[in-house]
Amino acid sequence: MKTEHTPKRRRGRPPKGTEGYSKTREALVRAGLEVLTEKGFSASGIDEILRRVAVPKGSFYHYFASKEAFVVELIDHYAAYFALKLDRYLTDESLSPLLRLRAFVTDAEDGMARHQYKRGCLVGNLGQEIGALPEIFRCRLEAVFADWQDRVEKCLLAAKKAGEISPWAQCNKLSAVFWIGWEGAVLRARLEQSPKPLKAFAEFFLTEIAH
Amino acid sequence: MKTEHTPKRRRGRPPKGTEGYSKTREALVRAGLEVLTEKGFSASGIDEILRRVAVPKGSFYHYFASKEAFVVELIDHYAAYFALKLDRYLTDESLSPLLRLRAFVTDAEDGMARHQYKRGCLVGNLGQEIGALPEIFRCRLEAVFADWQDRVEKCLLAAKKAGEISPWAQCNKLSAVFWIGWEGAVLRARLEQSPKPLKAFAEFFLTEIAH
DNA sequence: ACTTTATTAGACGATCGGTCTAATATTCAA
């Protein structure tokens, strides 16, 4: 009978507890983000991503169960990265609430220019492709938008408290409108390879809510 | 010497002068629009479109030089159809200018609901995919937006003249913002399978410009 | 040294998209 009470460790290399740090894995995620923010899901092939980082296919399917699972992880990674960036601006106490939002906008403009308006928003891209995507993506993407919206709403509530916007402003609605319009602006900016759409929408939104 | 002055017709079946009426061709365009408004360019296969209308692949490449040429024609068809619809609302003298724009919005909301929020805007879809599309698409899509924007701008100018919006309103900028935001709203409506984003943006835009 | 797992390497088959060529059908003048 096996001595189950003896907690002797098994011989040989131990299994990797959590899927920890891995250079290759990281590189795949980074390259995946680059490609997918540019071309979306359907137009992006695993092979292209693999070629970029000079990783064989075997590694990919070692780290990820499928393309679908890979992209789900890209979403999570992107959402987390973006939430961090959002907070860096939206909770910057050295600025007035509305200026914080403007600071985020400016940073995003710079980001798009830095990539020659070739890269868009991963969430926006995938959202547009939702009709061709596995259904599991839908709720994930919705959740990301909901999260970003919350952060903006908090900022707008602060703006209300600070008297920058009307006391009757409906901050939840306004934050929804912000993201609706902003994603539209990113789309157009990419199409026209110009910051104009970003500036146009931001200008309109920010000046109008400051009534 | 050939008698070039005699306008005798050549023998054999004459070439089809203009690419005239063709049941098959029309069916392909209609099916193409259905598929592409749902799934975009990259995720849409010729085969699926062919299957829908029970047409063999040979026919497709008889009528269209390539998938690319096919989609260019889809864009033109869609743009024309949409411009017609826009004008039907935006030049309706029985309504005030701002109500005309609202009427268009309502119609678009109905349209999306009728298709269970599965279909988006062809131009928006392709715009989002621009990173994976042949470069020729870019100017075409920009031109379509420019055209739609012009029509809205005229409507807004009428609104200004009618006193519905401020005499200092910059109608060209406002019409740009309208389309930027509206496309974003269509994207979100599709993602959330709900009219809320459409209503939210329209509400914001229309009430704000009416200051 | 030996065992066990982690990671790499890339061949492989199935599927699919887009192109192309050959065959068939249609339409007209003679």
Add this chain to the structure above:
DNA sequence: TTGAATATTAGACCGATCGTCTAATAAAGT
């Protein structure tokens, strides 16, 4: 009706992509 020219159909074909699979090698523990 016949023959010439075009319209349309039919599907073979090639290349690309996705995901799996088998092996080989590296690493980490006893």
